[in-house]
Amino acid sequence: MSLRPRQPSERGQLDLFQALPGVTAPRDAQDLMAYPFFSLAKSRRVAPIDFRAGDVAIRVEAMPDHGMATIWDADILIWAASQIVNARDAGLCTSRLMAATPYEILTFIGRGVSKRDYQRLKAALD
Structure with missing residues (x-):
């Protein structure tokens, strides 16, 4: 019996990509x-x-x-795409694993910050 080397899992530990702080210009919805x-x-x-x-x-x-x-969920995807493109344009490394506060996402996409808005964001990201 020969053992093949295990391929790393796609769900293995990913490098964390911290969302860029401050105002980031949204990508054109047409791109998405x-x-x-x-x-x-x-x-x-x-x-x-x-x-x-x-x-x-x-x-x-x-x-x-x-x-x-x-x-x-399109506005959340536009936020994520904008973060990745702007980070790459700035020469930063990116990853499939992103970190941002819910407040940062909600304010960027122009949603409110009520309890219901946070609940809807959580449901969209689940």
Whole structure:
């Protein structure tokens, strides 16, 4: 019996990417809409999205328990994309693991900061 070396898990420890403080210009929503990063439906979706354009192939999958991001989550995705692009433009290393306070996210995306807004943000990130 031969043992193959184990491949590192995709869910292994990731380097932390700290969201940039201060005012960050949001990316154009058109950038985000060019590819299917989320469902345009307002209801829960678990069926994968398969997209192909020339040499580009994208498959967006959902966790069965939560579904994928929807149109209601687009502003959060714009925030995340803006953070990553601005960090890369500044020569900083990025990661799939991001850290920011809920307040930073809510104020950037123009939502309120009531208890209900925090609950909705938590639900969107679950």
